[in-house]
Amino acid sequence: MAKTVIISEFGNSSVMKLVDREVPEPKTGEIKIKHKACGLNYIDVYQRTGLYPLNLPTALGMEASGVVEAVGEGIHHLKEGDRVSGEGHITCGHCRNCRAGKKHLCPSTVGIGVNCNGAFAEYVVIPESNVWPVDSEISYEVASFFDPLGI
Numbered sequence: 001m002a003k004t005v006i007i008s009e010f011g012n013s014s015v016m017k018l019v020d021r022e023v024p025e026p027k028t029g030e031i032k033i034k035h036k037a038c039g040l041n042y043i044d045v046y047q048r049t050g051l052y053p054l055n056l057p058t059a060l061g062m063e064a065s066g067v068v069e070a071v072g073e074g075i076h077h078l079k080e081g082d083r084v085s086g087e088g089h090i091t092c093g094h095c096r097n098c099r100a101g102k103k104h105l106c107p108s109t110v111g112i113g114v115n116c117n118g119a120f121a122e123y124v125v126i127p128e129s130n131v132w133p134v135d136s137e138i139s140y141e142v143a144s145f146f147d148p149l150g151i
Contacts, residue, residue, distance in 0.1 A: 004121035008057040010050030024125040026072035031131050033084055037140035038119045039063035047114070054114065061119030062088035062112055065134060065143035075128050083134040085146040086119070086126050088112040093129065
């Protein structure tokens, strides 16, 4: 089991609950990350208070960094033990915008911590295309907000 912070209702910070959930396992093309640091995004606060659309219950959190714990089949660029950061927008990779290098305009975007469970958890499983290696000279805290630095 893994510790995860979830919300099941909207409100102040008291609605955030620490629970045990099954540890996710990677499928083909996915990477399991054990988090070392997680950022707090203003959207996390908006979601918790109900000002941003969200399906409950869910784990919030969009930005995080950690260590590759396991890899699914077909992973060639990362391995267990690598330091990584995750990009919070999972895109289809096939639509016109994705093929043109404009993934930020993908109509099928799934937001980590928005449309699926997020980074306020010990583990997350995301596609390899959303995982970036992190140099050992960069702290996990700094690496956890690489995603918003790219916007």
